[in-house]
Amino acid sequence: MEDAKETAVSSQIVALQARIAQLEQQVSDYQHLEKKLQWLATFPEQNPNMVIETDLLGRPTYMNPEARQRFPELWQQGPSHPLLKGLRPIVAAFVDTDEEFVGREIDTGDAVLEQKVCYTMDGDVYRLRIYTHDITARKRAEEAIQELAKRIVQAQEEERQRISRELHDESGQALTALKIALEILQGDVPPEADGLRQNLGEAIALTDSARDQIRMLARGLRPPALDTVGLNLTLEDFCHTFGRRTQLAISYKGTKGLKLEDAANICLYRVLQEALNNVAKHAQASQVMVKLWQDETAVHLSIADDGLGFERKASAPPQSAGLGLLGMHERVELLDGRLEIDTKPGQGTTVIAHLPL
Ligand SMILES: Nc1ncnc2c1ncn2[C@@H]1O[C@H](COP(=O)(O)OP(=O)(O)OP(=O)(O)O)[C@@H](O)[C@H]1O
Ligand SMILES: [Mg+2]
The missing domain is CATH 1.20.5 (Single alpha-helices involved in coiled-coils or other helix-helix interfaces)
Known part of the structure; x- marks a missing residue:
């Protein structure tokens, strides 16, 4: 028991x-x-970046030390403060979709701030948690790089224009004078000096071809037609001349009367130049279609070939050994435009430049 x-x-x-x-x-x-x-x-x-919590109307309910120190006035100003403006559509997006956060950039004039706005719960109350960090230094550096790149392109164009004018006005004229002098000499050669006359004839022909080469070089550096007949005819003429020289069948369809800034004209001309050079060099195409058109917001130039096409990474700009595609991208982006390249092996290549008006 x-x-x-x-x-x-x-x-x-x-x-x-x-x-x-x-x-x-x-x-x-x-x-x-x-x-x-x-x-x-x-x-x-302890977060070195700013952390702010607000209700769904953007009224602050919490600020971490960094936020309190940087923007002490935010408590008072609430939703009208630049940091908390425009939250309403973000809240609407949270309610309507499954988004967990929205990223945005805010430029207060003095500073550029990157924000990540999250939808969160405090007990059973909905809140917005806003992580903010200062990217002013990076932004300003990027802007400086852009500005510098723009100036380099500008300086390059000015230099080309100067060399082009020099070649045309100085070297071209000198060769013309030389040719005239040679012709006068040829006229003075006595009839019995046949060999000399023939030599002079060859020298005259040489002078002629040198002058043509210089003229072509000068035109390539800065097409004078851009200033006189405008973009449309200049591009059309370039297509014809290029087609004749390379035996490529290039058809051109343009739009008359475009009034663009000089920088835009030059940019589109250079895009056409490089795109056609690429077709001639790489595509083995039989047909090229060039189009220039405009709508309410932008001007567009497309160059489409039916050649070999090529493999490229989806993310632009391209990483290739050549500078051509990269240069096109840069020129177009410097004018706030966009360059599109549509290509696949065996399916031809289409390059389209879009420039905002
Ligand atoms: N129209 C095209 N058809 C087929 N391949 C092309 C075409 N355009 C470009 N490519 C391919 O893309 C590569 C990069 O072109 P990109 O113009 O950047 O350089 P590149 O022409 O080789 O050299 P560079 O332009 O500096 O003289 C080319 O080497 C070529 O393989
Ligand atoms: Mg190229």
């Missing part, structure tokens, strides 16, 4: 010990969780 009691008690003790161990494990789990929660709660406090 005593034995049976003892057995029952000891099995109860074992059960209780097991329960205690279980509870101890739970307490330790809770402690662990609490520590983690505490750590998470202090996180925004």
